[in-house]
Amino acid sequence: MSQLSYMEKLLDGVEVEWKSLSDIATITIGDFVHKNNQDSSAKYPVYNGGISPTGYYEKYNNTGNKIIVSARGANAGFVNRISQPYWAGNSCYSVGVKNSAEINWTYVFYFLKNAENKLIGNQQKGGIPAVSKKQMEVFQIPIPPLNVQAEIVRILDTFTELTAELTAELTAELTARQQQYAYYREQLLTFDNNQIQYKRLGDVVNIKNGKDWKNLGNGDIPVYGSGGVMTYVDTYAYDKPTVLIPRKGSITNIFYVETPFWNVDTIYYTEIDTEQILPKFFYYYMKTIDLMKLDTGSGRPSLTQAILNAIGIPVPSIVEQERIVSILDKFDALTTSLTEGLPREIELRQQQYEYYRDLLLSFPKPEVVAHD
Incomplete structure (x- = not known):
């Protein structure tokens, strides 16, 4: 059974309502905290661009279970999720659902993440790329029943975990082969000074x-x-x-x-x-x-x-050099193949994940969607 027919069965004829993000969630911009006041040993991460923390601070201004979206800069529109308390900087939108009895915040995250390219594509151009709060507020999101949201989250959490595991395994495989190659190269090219000129x-x-x-x-x-x-x-x-x-x-x-x-x-x-x-x-x-x-x-x-x-x-003799080169050529070819092939394999798995995510989050839109 395809994912699409599975979702149709799960919805069981229920019509999915589309709402503006501001109808279902609060959207706030963070507060600037100077680098001098941050400390790498502090407890709470500071987010601005959204991809990774820009530092750590002794206070937090968000309690977690939030979606963050980069407001400005090269990564404007980048979507991430934070489960723990954090400090949102002044280049970071924090999105929190208003009613968790109706809206699963992780479902909202997955939908926004799936629409990330659209957000990035809608950057306001100028000196510094930006996504305005108004753009965030009017962004349309489908709201299926809560049980459907939960099932989508379950499936995508599983896909996310499997993709992360596979990426880690492939990366570890490549690292191990590179280390093995370096070891054998070192062994083959270490000589006794008394035997080799x-x-x-x-x-x-x-x-x-x-x-x-x-x-x-x-x-x-x-x-x-x-x-x-x-x-x-x-x-x-x-x-x-x-x-x-x-x-x-x-x-x-x-x-x-x-x-x-x-x-x-x-x-x-x-x-x-x-x-x-x-x-x-x-x-x-x-x-x-x-x-x-x-x-x-x-x-x-x-x-x-x-x-x-x-x-x-x-x-060493030319014959011995030829023998060593022959062995190392084989190791080099294997390592090169892995170096080129594994990133491609990781990319294909990520594309597969994004394909199913898009399929799960594709709901029919009403013919007319009102905009503020």
Whole structure:
């Protein structure tokens, strides 16, 4: 049985009345509390934008079981629910039902949350996005019988819990696989100094500076900076397998590149002596080094060629390097697959949840709805 037919059966022919939010709930704006008066050790959360607390305060101005809606700012229209006492700031609407014998406050939350995109879409434009109190007051909400409201809440609470559990499980799975990969990479790339020859990085690779790209034409050659690909141009600086090592900025962002590229002056590329060391082996080993410990920058993180050239690099036989690379490639592929696939899986579950929420909260509107 579909959710729609289930709801039709639950309503059993009862007509659903639509009312303005102000008819069924009180809508108040909070009071400003200065940051200096807030304390992270205080008991009550302070809400403004609605997504998360902006601080904590020793007093509260709402007793909980309320819906909060961000009044202004980038998140204006964002809907949340608070069960415990809290302090509402002056950018936060608090919505509390007037008669709990007729209106289930969690039902109102779910309906407003389902209509969140509409609220956000109706932001008053100008200097700072905002949702006015008048917009909140005239917002229309269907009022089915209380038992129907309770059943909708039960179903959506279950969906919410299951979605949260699945998200936590998938996130934990990804974290575990990443930790497992890091562990095996560390084990495979830890050598006995008496059995493996170590060389200075500068003895096995030649570090090369990047150049400005702004005078180059558009094309399909990626331009790398310390943050990754910046744009695409029509020529390349180097076209052999290499490891890119940031010079400034995000100095832990190491890249392995096999195809032609251009690099700017915030990231080095390396000419690798492939008779001594495989590019991919060099890449995997560099990923095990804590480059932040080599930072020479007083403000922005920086790495110099002299410091990089002095790093000790193990140089086992090429056959052994190939074996290690083969194993780590498999781990890397698995981790990459999980990294890309799990967020997509979480997104699909969230879409499924929102689909059923929309289905449960879709009531026929009367032909004419009066507005204030």
